[in-house]
Amino acid sequence: MVYISRKEHFNAAHRLFNPNWSEERNKEVFGPCANHNWHGHNFELIVTVKGEPDPDTGFVIDLKVLGDVIKREIIEQLDHKNINLDVPFMQGKMASCEILVIEIWRLLDQALSPLTEARLHQIRLYETERNFVDYYGE
């Protein structure tokens, strides 16, 4: 089994805000990311798939295909967008990196399944240089 990864990048804005809470409660929980404090991040997205290398090509997956799928399904929807307002798959959801990575997995899994026998293994999403989340579809 070989694990192979592709890194992509997007810039997006968001705020952390629970509409069921008061502004005071939002401020208490989410601090400077809450309420009307819209702000942006330079996200790094690292997608790892796993599989056996094809004997004819030596590829688990063509990295060009993987990159194209990530760009089409994810980057085009998120880059230079407001995650809370502009991104259909995040409507009604909290714009945390945990929820974002779960939704990214769902979309990539759907898109990759018909194209390849390789399977998603891990998605790592950096929200800042120091804050990142890993998801394994569990």
Ligand SMILES: Nc1nc2c(c(=O)[nH]1)N=C([C@H](O)[C@H](O)COP(=O)(O)OP(=O)(O)OP(=O)(O)O)CN2
């Ligand atoms: N569990 C989570 N906690 C936090 C999330 C999140 O998505 N899940 N998000 C944020 C903020 O959006 C952001 O990640 C934090 O920004 P910031 O404090 O500016 O992070 P930095 O690493 O750049 O800042 P330093 O404080 O200088 O390390 C908060 N929490």
